[in-house]
Amino acid sequence: MKYFAILMSFIISGILVSCSSDDGNNSKITSSIEGEWTASDLDYSGTTTFVFNGETINVDFVGEAYDMNNTxxxxxxxxxxxxxxxxxxxxxxxxxxxxxxxxxxxxxFLEDGTWSLSGDKLTVINGDESTVMLIKELTEHRLILIIEEEEIIDLEEISSTAKIKGVLNYIR
Structure with a gap:
């Protein structure tokens, strides 16, 4: 059970870090991003592969946000x-x-920072951290952001590779 707790800690910490975008999605951008956006939905999915004592363990996960009051x-x-x-x-x-x-x-979700938009790539910079997201949709009343990340963690007894995708929906 101790190792299960370690595995879950790796997965949760991997999900909650800064993310970078993917390149394969078609975007619909018809409005300005400026203004206030209220979170309406957030979903995560992915796979983490662990190698422990020579054995490989695959963990699939999905996550759904609740109690959202993020703007x-x-x-x-x-x-x-x-x-x-x-x-x-x-x-x-x-x-x-x-x-x-x-x-x-x-x-x-994000810390305060500066932002830039290049095509469908939204970059937010806070200090030395940079978060890059794909804008899937940006209309007058809806913003959908896609985040994808691959994170590798190597420790003495265990290593992991997490592939994470998040879909964030905002409205105004």
Missing amino acids: LVFNSNPNTVISSGYYSIELTFKMLGEEYTETAEDLE
Whole structure:
């Protein structure tokens, strides 16, 4: 059970880090991103592969946000983004034929920073951290962001590779 707790810690920490976008999606951008956006839905999915004592363990997971009160405010001149509020997420893991559920509460999506938009790539910079997201849809009333990341963690006894995708929906 100790190792299960370690595995879940790796997965949850991998999901909650800064993410970078993918390149294969068609985008629909018909409006400006400037203004206030309120989170309406957030879903995660992915796979984490662990190698422990020479054995490989694959863990598939899905996550759905709840108790969302997160907002993003995009300003111009200068291009700043202000993030406020939190969300919680319920993660369901499938590992070795078993299903487990964990929750993480009071999470932030982004930290305040500066933003830039190049085509359908939205970049937010906070200090030395950069988050790149794909804008799947940006209309007068809807913003859909796609985030994808691959994270590799190597420790003495265990290594993991996590592939994570998040779909974030905002409205105004």
